[in-house]
Amino acid sequence: MIAPQLSLVRDRIHAACLAVGRNPASVRLLAVSKTFGAGSVAQAVAAGQHAFGENYIAEGVEKIQAMRCLQEEAARGGLVAPALQWHCIGPVQSNKTRLVAAHFDWVQSVDRLKIAQRLSEQRPPDLAPLQVCLQVNIDGGANKSGVAPQDLAALARQVAQLPRLVLRGLMSIPEPAPDFVAACAVHARARALFDEINASGALPVPMDTLSMGMTEDLEAAIHAGSTMVRVGRAIFGSR
Numbered sequence: 750m751i752a753p754q755l756s757l758v759r760d761r762i763h764a765a766c767l768a769v770g771r772n773p774a775s776v777r778l779l780a781v782s783k784t785f786g787a788g789s790v791a792q793a794v795a796a797g798q799h800a801f802g803e804n805y806i807a808e809g810v811e812k813i814q815a816m817r818c819l820q821e822e823a824a825r826g827g828l829v830a831p832a833l834q835w836h837c838i839g840p841v842q843s844n845k846t847r848l849v850a851a852h853f854d855w856v857q858s859v860d861r862l863k864i865a866q867r868l869s870e871q872r873p874p875d876l877a878p879l880q881v882c883l884q885v886n887i888d889g890g891a892n893k894s895g896v897a898p899q900d901l902a903a904l905a906r907q908v909a910q911l912p913r914l915v916l917r918g919l920m921s922i923p924e925p926a927p928d929f930v931a932a933c934a935v936h937a938r939a940r941a942l943f944d945e946i947n948a949s950g951a952l953p954v955p956m957d958t959l960s961m962g963m964t965e966d967l968e969a970a971i972h973a974g975s976t977m978v979r980v981g982r983a984i985f986g987s988r
């Protein structure tokens with residue numbers, strides 16, 4: 750089931766890019782495997798998917814370790830076992846930063862300086878710097894995580910200074926929109942913030958990742974300029 754569903758998602762991304770004159774290679778697919786086991790991840794890997802997103806830290810770390818064992822076993826058996834890339838996309842509390850820094854390659858859900866500082870301090874020296882996106886609360890839901898748009902530029906400047914992090918971009922999770930036009934409009938606001946911060950010259954290196962779009966709204970997100978869509982249900986099934 751997973752291979753054909755993955756292929757349908759790739760077709761959707763391809764079609765959405767062509768519809769707005771974008772190069773399909775400019776949008777990466779992150780497979781969101783939360784609540785699904787290593788067996789499902791292994792099927793996606795066999796179908797050529799190498800980047801995975803997890804929301805819950807303990808569950809994610811367990812899966813990362815299980816997949817490392819599977820990949821090592823495959824490599825010993827002479828099979829091609831590509832390195833997997835793991836993205837933390839769920840809320841990170843202070844008491845979880847050490848685990849996240851030790852196991853994930855990316856964290857897309859950074860929304861305050863204290864968490865970023867801890868991740869930088871706790872990133873093990875033998876690993877590459879942690880790749881980071883700032884989660885922006887683009888539609889202002891009061892109970893939602895994410896930095897407020899008006900505080901984003903200052904946070905980006907500070908995070909960009911941290912030695913063991915690389916600031917790659919922005920991530921947003923807007924509320925479901927009633928239709929395509931409304932979905933495009935909300936994603937366009939995140940795109941505008943992204944462009945504004947890059948154009949301001951405040952960062953030593955411009956951001957290259959705009960992570961937005963999920964199963965329901967990936968076409969709208971690509972229309973607005975997303976460079977990474979995070980898709981769970983359309984690949985793995987309903988949760």
Ligand SMILES: *Cc1c(COP(=O)(O)O)cnc(C)c1O
Nearest residue numbers: 781804838963964979980981982
């Ligand atoms: C669950 C989740 C996704 C994937 O959502 P689907 O609707 O299953 O595609 C993407 N991003 C985040 C942050 C999530 O929590």
